[in-house]
Structures are given as structure tokens and as C-alpha cells.
Amino acid sequence: MQRPDSDATGAARRVLIVGGVAGGASCAARLRRLDESASITIFERGPHVSFANCGLPYYVGGVIADESALLVASPALFRTRFDVGVETQTEAIAIDRSMRSLRVRDLRSGATRDERFDALVLAPGAAPVRPPLPGVDLPGVFVVRSIPDTQRIRAHIEERRARRAVVVGGGFIGLEMAENLLHRGLAVAILEKLPQLMPPLDPEMAAPVRAHLEAKGVALHLGDGLARIETRPDGGLAVVSEAGLRLAADLVILAIGVRPEVGLARDAGLTLGARGGIAVDARMRTSDPAIWAVGDAVEVRDVATGADVIVPLAGPANRQGRIAAEAIAGRTTQFRGVQGTAVVGVLGMTVAATGASEKSLRRAGRSDFAKVYLHPGHHAGYYPGAQPIHVKLLFSTPDGRILGAQAIGTEGVDKRVDVIATAMQLGGTVHDLAEAELCYAPQYGSAKDPVNLAGMIAANVLAGDMPLADWERLGATDALVVDVRQPAEFAAGAIPGAINLPLPELRARFAELPCDRTLWLCCAVGQRGYYATRFLLQHGYDARNLSGGFTTYRALRDAALVP
């Protein structure tokens, strides 16, 4: 019988785990598989362990009809399958590091007791932010963290026959809640302090999400924060914004973000990071060698920017739990950091991203990068039903390493972001994307998949074959914008000041273009503009392509980034 790391006396090593959802539950199950001899106990403040917190919005919406579906594993399963003790409704309240002892409180009886440990794993998660503003604790104001939260929301909707909801916050949870409340028949308004939805995205990539939600009937109030929540004379609520807007609501969801639960760690004197999360090494060990920490409460390295970040994502939390278990079992697996791959589906649109955004790169002080936009179909155009995917790819210059990608569309979005995320994880370049050999049949992709195209376009930029015009300088340049679309396309809408010279006429008419001005080429999505750029460059013009063409222009304009 193997007893890795069991102590010299032969007594079972005691491993205590605080928090039994993603990271904590993964850690317990993995540790048992590696070490039959350890005594393992999970303490969970709530009534459930290992529940599907990413499913909560869908349980509110009724898409997931049965609460029991959210319970991935029960305490009984942990006991019979893994011989792991689970103490629910038991809160960890203090760590005595010198005694290696954890004080816990039974929330039903109020009784406290001390539990000795050889190894302690903190997986406390993160709590939804409730800003210190008037009215945030009123009845009818909810956060979405636990199954009881969602039960309360469901009950409130039914009992009050709620018709109008205000969601404060337009990020992942906010959008998922908006979709699900709409699905339940409520009218939904979103109040978001930033001037864009989906804060992790760059603003122009979020712009189509806004248009989509508005088309679906969601009332959007962007660039305006929550000031207070009041009770209306009729018993309902009113959400008052910083700008003085007053939104009537029968239900308010606070989806402003989450804050790592570091109280226990901080009180025990464990080192916190610059961002306020629990500091850990690559094996998830805290500043105390007997204590590990995993999940939404820890600070980890962003592999794209090198910055320390707190990323509340289930995938990394699960993997961190495994790594902590492996470390406790004496193995040397290391966490590679996070790249922030994330996806949200909202009313038929998929929004996904991986790695750095342009704004996160700029925040990190980087300027050695370039970006391209493209809008390919999600599968071959000749097969019915192709839907555009809007892609932004960021890559470092001059080496072409992939830094990040954002994509939105209705089909095949997650696939392309997953592929780019994988290439990025392995240190891939845009050339690797260009050469990727991906599944192609007409209903699945294209001979040149959107991923290939993104890589090819970026490679053209790196090779100097496609000099890029600088969208940000559109209002401040004396370059001439030459739109090479057909006259009917141009007439339907164009960049102010642009002239029209359709691509099929370019070879015959290019001499009409001024030799002494920089030419910025524009088409619908960037492809014809690229062809024109290549032609003009080889005929001695200073030509640059507006990446993504008029489709990107509209998104930039909607995001107020160009005139």
C-alpha cells in the first residue's frame, strides 16, 4: 500500500479543504485518487458542495428546470466514492498556523470547534460585489452566487409576479441573467458603468453585442453607474443611476463583479498579492508551506500580459485544485497561469475571448503589437446558412506571437477561440494559425478557415505585404480613404470623406488617384481593400489597408472610437 508523504508515526495525514465547489471539490477527489491514506475533509459554508455555479443563471431562467441537475456531486457521493468527509453549513472562521488548526463554526448550531490539519487548502471563492450604496440590501435586490440565491430570485419572481428587472452590470453574469430573465418573460434593462458591455472585450468588439441586445428588446444604459436603489410607493423598486436615471424594477440583479474571499487568509497573516488575492506559487502553495489556495480567491499570472490577476473562471479553478492535490501528494505539477479564455452566450449570440485585449496590453504598457480584424463566415459561403464571425487578433511584433483574440457571432465562435487559445498556450505565432490544418467540410468550416485567415492576414502585416492604416487616426489624418466596394455598397454608407473606386475598375483607373497622398483602402471586410493595397503598393503608391473594412468601421463608430 502506497502512503506517499504519510508521516513517520503512521497516523493518517489530515487534509482540510475550505470550500467545496470547483477548486475544493476537484482537490479532494484528485487527492484521494493519489493518496488512499490521507484523511480528507471539506468544510463548506453553504448547503451544497460541487454545484454547477456556472449554471445558476439558467436555473433562474428555467432552461435548467430541475435544481438537482446543478448538484454535480453530493456529500454522500464524496463519502462513498472517495471517503472524503463533507461538512456543509460549516464555516471556517480562523486559522491557527502555529498549531496547524482550523476553527470552524457549525452554522446550524453556532457551535465552534478546532480541527487539526497537516495540510490546509483554501478554496473560498469570490463573493459578488455589493457596493456600499443606499438600497442594495432591499428585498428584491439579489446577487447570483449560490443555489439559495437562485431559489430566492425564482420565488421573488413568482410571488411578486415580477415583470421588470434591472441588471446592474453588463459582463458575463449580467448578460446571462438578462437572457434568462427575458426568457422568463420579464422586461430587462442593463445598467453598466462603462460605456460598453462585456468589459473584458475591447469596445469596438463589444459594440455588436450592444446592437444585438437592443434588437432583442433589452434596454441598455451604458456609461452610467448605480447610485442607489429605492422603494417605490407601489412596493416595487427604483434603480437610480449616477446620471439621475430612474428605472422601475420588480427585481434587481447586482452583477457588478466579484471580490475574492480573502478574509480567512488575511486574518491568518498569509501573504496577499498586489491585486488583493491570496498569493500562491506555481504549485498553489501560499506563504505558509502547510497551506495551499486555489480558485477565484488566488492571484495568478496572466500568461498574455505577465501581470498578476485574479480570474474567476471554473476551468482554471478545477485545474488549480488538481495541482494543489498533486503538490500535497508530493508531486511537482505546476500551474501555467491563466490566459482568460471565456465565453458567453446571449440571446443567440456567442461572445468569446482569449488572452490579452488591446486595452489590457496598453494597460500593461505594451506597444509592440499589432491587430487585425476580419469577418469571415463560420463555414463555407457556398453552403447555406453561413453566419459571419467578427474576429480581432492581437499579436506581437515583429515575432508574430499570438497575444489574444476576441470573436463574436452566432455559430462556430467558441471553436475558433478555442483553437487560437490552444495555439497561444503553446507559444504559437500567427504563422501557425495560417498553417493550421483544421476540419473542413462545407457545413463545418472553409478550406481557409477563419483561424487560417486570421493568421494569413496577420502574417501579411508582419511581412510588410499589407501595411495597416491606423483606425484611431481616422479623424486626424490627411490620408485619402479610397473605398473599393461597388457603387451600390458605397452609396448605402461609407466613411466620411471617402471616395469610391470599385476594385474591378482599379486596374484601368488607378492613375486617377493622387500620387502624393497616403491612400487608405476600405472595402466591406478588408479583403478587396487588401487586393487594392497590394496593387497600389506595387505601382508606387503609399497604400494602407483599413483592417476589417467598413464592417469594422461601423463597430468603431458605434464605440465612439472614430468619427
Add this chain to the structure above:
Amino acid sequence: MQRPDSDATGAARRVLIVGGVAGGASCAARLRRLDESASITIFERGPHVSFANCGLPYYVGGVIADESALLVASPALFRTRFDVGVETQTEAIAIDRSMRSLRVRDLRSGATRDERFDALVLAPGAAPVRPPLPGVDLPGVFVVRSIPDTQRIRAHIEERRARRAVVVGGGFIGLEMAENLLHRGLAVAILEKLPQLMPPLDPEMAAPVRAHLEAKGVALHLGDGLARIETRPDGGLAVVSEAGLRLAADLVILAIGVRPEVGLARDAGLTLGARGGIAVDARMRTSDPAIWAVGDAVEVRDVATGADVIVPLAGPANRQGRIAAEAIAGRTTQFRGVQGTAVVGVLGMTVAATGASEKSLRRAGRSDFAKVYLHPGHHAGYYPGAQPIHVKLLFSTPDGRILGAQAIGTEGVDKRVDVIATAMQLGGTVHDLAEAELCYAPQYGSAKDPVNLAGMIAANVLAGDMPLADWERLGATDALVVDVRQPAEFAAGAIPGAINLPLPELRARFAELPCDRTLWLCCAVGQRGYYATRFLLQHGYDARNLSGGFTTYRALRDAALVP
């Protein structure tokens, strides 16, 4: 004005391209973008250039209703957009290498002429195999290569009111044709010489495809080849198999495979490879420095096995066309080889693969590899609608490099194969798959995505944490098969000779198991078997897991690989 590589006299360099579909068309367009000065002409034997040959089955089926949708680019577009000459219905019949001259024949007039070249690109493609058997040229017997082929098939179905079709060959084209003929209301039988459908797959991975097609009403005759085709007295056809089966048909599709069109190259004395394709270097140059070749007719390196192969896939053909153009323009881009990523959709099922199969590895003489099977849901199980994906992952031992993957299912199959293909392309290991940070929201994936699970399971094998039982020895071992599923699952079907000890009872009852026999653990998909294996190993047993569990057993049994 740039004139890369234009000759010293200032005369435009003449580039001739034979074949104007995927590789040839890509080459022409790319070369023009790199070199405005060259004279570029495409010679195409057929009536169309740059048509969507991967869409042909769907045009037969009426899914693609309009033939014009298949025409990706017209000769007129090549002329106006790229100043590329296109001569359709013009066949290249001989190359005079010493004179750098190509003899072409106008198929309408029969007239021949010689065209001088500085660079010649051969993109002749591959022709469907018509085996030299009686009746293969009868009216009503078709191959699927060109738009005229599909027009003839459509006309034949309509004019003859065809009701019954026999498809000879159960590979990609055969399955797509079966789906589309079924879609048009025909009864469809498939005759396949191998004992499995989808020859690139390992037999057990193809087994569910067979069951799926049979459930959809396709009559399958596997392990039986075509002997001849006869005319029936009523004017229809009869397909006679080698085993003497006689299948009545109003329509026969030959989808046996393709053969590279190397006649022109061979007659010109260009070097052919061991497999009979045109030999090229990494820049797609043939043995003549003035002649390049791309697409289905060339022999390239299989990056998974190192073997030379001929792979008729559109993606590599397009990229090869670009690389040849870049070489002609003086650049040094290299083709990285193929890994054979491919997908087919058939009647709601998706079948995809990348890299080596087990049989291709064995053919290449390799034994330093392992394989795992898994059957995860395509998204989180707690969200409604999760469908299983059946995955086989092959990896080298002991370094864990990914060698290949096969997956089948109804949703999300292409995504997982694309991710694994990308990791494989970049030299990734199963550890990289385990750590991949992929899109997760419940409708898209799982916190542990199927890709992560495949990597984690394989990593467990590499680490020695999960010794594998050897499926192939199932009938020939004295190991005791211990099935840890629940009694009701066991009663519904189990491996012959297995005993049942449900996982929840294992901790209490494991002493009942014999200490002196190897134990092979089995469950439904491999997960509970893994938990039991870990437990028993740590209690001193020689335990091994049957990867993929009973689900894999059924596939192996259906493929006659286990008793």
C-alpha cells in the same frame, strides 16, 4: 514598382498554371498579390475554375440549390481583379522542359499550341478511381468530381425517376453522397470492400457510424467489394459484389477513392514519389527547378507518421498553392506537411480525425504509443441537451506527444478535433491538452472540457496512475474483469465473464476480490473504473482500467476486435 524576380530584359515573367481549382487558383491569386509584373495564365481542362468541389455532394442532394453558388470565382473575376488569364476547356498535354514550353489543346476546337513559361505550376488534382471492372462505364454509373458530373447525376435521377442508389465506397465522398441521395428520397445501399466504414478511422471508432447509418435506413454491405455492374432486363442496373450479392440500382456512385493525375508530370520525366505522386520539396518545387506542383497530385510528408503520403484535402491544397506562389516570387515559405485533419457529416453525425490512426502507426512500424478512449458530453451535463462525443487519443510514450485523435458524435466534434490538431501541430503533449484553457459556459463545454479530459486521462496513463488493460487481449487473458457499474447497468449488458462490484460498495467489499489475479476494471465510460483502479492499486492489487469502459467494449465488439 516592385518587380521581384522579373528577368533582366524587363520582359514580364510568364507563369503558367495547369489546373484552376483549389491549389491552382490559390497560387494564381497569391502570386498576383506578390508580383504585379508577372504574366499569369491558368489552363483548366474543365469548364469552371475555382469551384467548390467539396460542395458537389450537397448540390446533388439539393441542399445547395443553385449551381452558381459552387462557383467561387469566375474567369472574369480572375481577369478584372487579378489580371490573371484563364483558359477553360483547355488541356495541358505535354511539357517540353528543355524549351520551357507547355503544349495545350483547346478541347472545343481540338487545336493545339505551345505556351512558353518561365515558371510552371502543376495543380492537376486527382481523378476518382474507376476500377477496370465490367460495367463501370454503363450509363447510370457516376463519379463525383466536377460540376458536370453532378449535373449528369441530377439529370439521371430526374429523368429516370431513380429510386434506388448503390454507393460503392464508404469513405468521405461515399457517406456524403449517401446522405444526399437519401435527402433526395432515394433508397441507398453502400458497398465497401473493407469491413468498416470510413477507412481512415480505426475500426472500433467507425463502428458507431455503421450503427447510425443502419438506424437511418442505409443498407450497408461491408467487407465486400465490387465485382461488376450489369444492366437489368428492366433497364436498371445491378451491382454485383465479389461475394455474389446482387443489388438493384437505378444509379451507381463510384466513390472508391482518387488517384493523382500525374500523367503530364510523368511524361515530362519529373520525379514521382514512392506512392506515385509528384515529388516536391518543402517549397513545392518538383525535380525541375522551373516547375512546381501542388494539391491532390503531390506527395507530401505526413507529420504524424513521417511517411510520404498523397492527401486529397482542400486545405493543404490551398496552402500549397500559396507556398508555390511565394517560392516563385522569391520567398522561402515552407510547407510543414500534412496531418490529415478531416471531417465528414453524415445524417446528423459528425466524424472527424487528425493525425495518425492506430492502424497507420502500426503500419509505420511504431509501438511506442498508447491510446485512451473517452465518451464525455459535448457540454456540461447539467445543461439540457448534452450529447456524447466518442474520442480516441493516441500519444507517444513516454514523452506524451500527441500522435492523433478520432472523434464522433452529434455536436462539438469538429471543435475538439480542431483543438487537438492545433496542439499536435505545435508539438504539444497530452499535458498541454490537460492544461488547455478553453471556452466554458454550460452550453459550450465543461469546466473540464473533453479535450482536457482526454489529456488528463492520457497523463494518468503516462504517470503510471492508471495502468491500462489491453482490450485486444480480452478474450485471451486470465485477468478477472470487475465491472463497477450499478447492478441495473450490469444486468443490461456486460463483458462476458465479468463480475459486478458496484463502486459505492467497493470500499466495504474489496476484500472479496482475489489478490492473486490481475483485475481489469470496467464501468460505462472509464471514469468509475479509474476510481476503482486507483483504490485497488493503493490496496496492493494488480488493477488495470479498461479505457472507455463498456461503451468502448461495444464498439470493439461491433468491429469484431473483441469476443
